[in-house]
Amino acid sequence: MSMSSLKDLIDPNMMDLYPHDCVFKLAMLAKQCVDEDPILRPDMKQVVISLSQIVLSSIEWEATLAGNSQVFSGLVQGR
Structure with a gap:
């Protein structure tokens, strides 16, 4: 199983903004x-x-993203 084949299964709304290693491990x-x-x-x-x-x-x-972006700060807090 490759990361490229896994990317086809990921919601495109995620815009490649997720921990790829976690997806692979899962x-x-x-x-x-x-x-x-x-x-x-x-x-x-x-x-x-x-x-x-x-x-x-x-x-x-x-x-790590929360410290770099307002958008991600909201995502982390909304968890």
Whole structure:
């Protein structure tokens, strides 16, 4: 799975203003969760840990933008 194929799935209204690494990590986690071999699927503990790390990265990304733009400051506060 490539970032370019993932971009086709993202709402164009996002205007490429989202943490690309988080989208990629989320897609890879989703792919693992539906693996044909149940042994290779992550257990719920692993899923929660991975999602928590992705959310934290996303919040950090938003925080860096909040300092640079009035538009993003509103987005972070509206969360």
